[in-house]
Amino acid sequence: MTELSYLAAGVLFIFGLKGLTSPRTARRGNQMAALGMLLATIVVVVDLLAMDAAMAWGIVIAGMVVGGTIGAVLAIRVQMTSMPELVAAFNGFGGGASALVAAAAIVATGADFATETATTTALSLIIGTVTLTGSFVAYGKLQGIFTGRPIAVGGVLTNGVLAGLSVALGVVGIVTGEPLAYWGSAVVAGVLGVVGVIAIGGADMPVVISLLNSLSGIAAAMAGFVINNQALIVGGALVGAAGMILTVEMSVAMNRSISNILFSGFGGGAAAEDIGTKPVKRATADDAAITLGYAERVIVVPGYGLAVAQAQHAVRDLALALEARGVEVLYAIHPVAGRMPGHMNVLLAEADISYDKLLDLDQANPLFPRTDVVLIVGANDVVNPAAKTDPDSPIWGMPILNVDEATTAIVVKRSLSPGFAGIDNPLFYEDSTLMFFADAKAAIEETTAALARL
Amino acid sequence: MSDVFIQSIVVFVLASFVGFEVIRRVPPTLHTPLMSGANAISGITIVGAVIAAATGTGWVAGVLGFLAVTFAMINVVGGFLVTDRMLEMFKKLPGPRK
Structure with missing residues (x-):
């Protein structure tokens, strides 16, 4: 009986994992897996209760209460x-x-x-x-x-x-x-x-x-x-x-x-020493608003900086303001944007940004040459053209979003410091690139405000 | 090797193949929740932890058992809850992109 119950738990895990592979069934899948876990835990307790031996239940209960509380608090907060x-x-x-x-x-x-x-x-x-x-x-x-x-x-x-x-x-x-x-x-x-x-x-x-x-x-x-x-x-x-x-x-x-x-100890060894000495084009919120407001198609490229600044809602508001002006706003999500695959999708979902506007790498790249403005919010390595142009770069060969093919790229970034990988980004020094140095959330909010004044 | 052990190896290998097959070709969108959900399932070690804690004798076994149950519970409860929180947000969307 015990073994059969464990089998049932295992089947629930399999259905759960299967469910987690599709957006529609994911939540149910997770719940099924959790149910399987509950079942397995109940079974082991019942099984131990049925034995004729003294059990240290105090320790089990204490561990469950302490661990369960810590886990729940961390997960909720x-x-x-x-x-x-x-x-x-x-x-x-x-x-x-x-x-x-x-x-x-x-x-x-x-x-x-x-x-x-x-x-x-x-x-x-x-x-x-x-x-x-x-x-x-x-x-x-x-x-x-x-x-x-x-x-x-x-x-x-x-x-x-x-x-x-x-x-x-x-x-x-x-x-x-x-x-x-x-x-x-x-x-x-x-x-x-x-x-x-x-x-x-x-x-x-x-x-x-x-x-x-x-x-x-x-x-x-x-x-x-x-x-x-x-x-x-x-x-x-x-x-x-x-x-x-x-x-x-x-x-x-x-x-x-x-x-x-x-x-390979990738990332960081080769931080370029000439960072900050090359000229860049700086932009203000008003520059960004004008560039964005008169575009036909804007593609937003989110990165970890967006996550850190909690700027997902601000981006959504900017997108709504642009859409009200008839600008098409899409999002290009690099597979490893953020700190985890799907990290950006989760954040944009949190801000109620619709799924059908999120493009993956293969969908986004053909669109860039026909895109007026790319708005890069806190992303760096995933748009670094060195991956295509510099065989010596540590990220050489990594598929990137070809944002340099768009007419204009606006990069919202706190400073010129290299990304998490610690590599300089030639994109920042391109003629077609505008650098908007600010916290991502503040920058986007200011741009939205500037857009309203256009 | 005992028959029980060989049987367990059979189960292990077959379950691994199921794991490989089930996860094949998942959209990147779901990688984070999937990793998080799978991580919660690895908390199945809670079953072992409960057995260890309940049957252990002496203070060393007691401490190990308590820590095992605590750790496993953090993994299980936290893992499933946080995955659910993530997926709840996906639900509000109009539906998967085709």
């Missing part, structure tokens, strides 16, 4: 802009929980396992711990607690040595049944998570979070092997595989391989 960080943090907790399940099994048995169980215990411990520390470093980078730039602690070799050491200690634990070896492998894995992620540039964090998400699934599945529980194995394997596919899709969008992202 988070700003939509901070979503990627929060997903990273939740992910870290999930990985940590799997590592703790393995740790509890080691304590409970004194690490006296059959070889196969010992192997999965070590894997759950190692992968779970890497997920825990790696996710929190990713969180810190996105929150700005650490610099977004890559901090090379020692490169590929260090990562390799740490991974090798962690696995070697795990193997010692498996062979000798010595708990200390397991703990050692976990500690090294924790260091690996920190060192591995801290060396990756902030621009690549979405891919890293996705990969860590996949790892947290695998850690859960391994924990399932340890305690011989099918619900963990099914749920964990689903997430592990789904997360892996997502990771690959994201790196394809950036035209980079996963190993390149993980090990």
Whole structure:
């Protein structure tokens, strides 16, 4: 009966994931997955209640109340802009929980396992711990607690040595049944998570979070092997595989391989020294309003700066004002705009901007030559023509939005500082580019006001 | 290897393939909620955490069990709630673009 209920939970997870792949069914899908989780949790409690042994229910209840409250408060209070960080943090907790399940099994048995169980215990411990520390470093980078730039602690070799050491200690634990070896492998894995992620540039964090998400699934599945529980194995394997596919899709969008992202320390090393010395054309709100107000077609390119400034509603208001003047307003969303794929879509959806106005890369690029004004709000790397023109650029080959083909580009940006990837952007120095230096929200609101005066 | 373990490997491999197939070709729009939702599902480790916490004896096991349940609950409750918040906003839109 227990196994059948877990099967039902697994089926709910599959339907849930399937639902999440289409906008119409996504919310229901998420609810089905949540229902599956509730079912699995009830089943395990009922199952334990049916056993004739003393159970430490106080600890279970305390953990559920504390964890549930923290999770709910974080989820309800988070700003939509901070979503990627929060997903990273939740992910870290999930990985940590799997590592703790393995740790509890080691304590409970004194690490006296059959070889196969010992192997999965070590894997759950190692992968779970890497997920825990790696996710929190990713969180810190996105929150700005650490610099977004890559901090090379020692490169590929260090990562390799740490991974090798962690696995070697795990193997010692498996062979000798010595708990200390397991703990050692976990500690090294924790260091690996920190060192591995801290060396990756902030621009690549979405891919890293996705990969860590996949790892947290695998850690859960391994924990399932340890305690011989099918619900963990099914749920964990689903997430592990789904997360892996997502990771690959994201790196394809950036035209980079996963190993390149993980090990190249991309972003930041090559900050050009001549930033700020080349002349740019500056624009005021009135200039922007005139340029926009007499255009036929405007394409808005949102980026992380829009998210930071909470400018999505201001952009919507500007678009409404332009549309009232007969200007067509569309939005071009780069696959990796923001800090997470789909991040911009979520933000624009929050501001009630209609789906059919959002263009993806392949839809937007053919339109740019027939577009009067491109309004770039807080985006940088995704419109950097160096990706097409400079083979030495770290982002060489990445598909970008070809905004330089539009008649005019207005760039709303706080300063000339390079983007998250730390690369100078030649677009800013083009003759057809107007630079509007201001906070995105203030700039857009001023432009809307100036438009009303036209 | 025990039969139970081999059976578990079968389940693991098949579930992985289901995961691969289900996620194929998702519009980028939904990548964030999908990642967030999948992340919440990885909180299934709550089941293991509850077992560990309930059956553990001694203070070390108690602390580990408490932390495991707490962490897993943060992942599960936070993950599903935040995904729902994101998707709620999608619902207000006229419908998917064709």
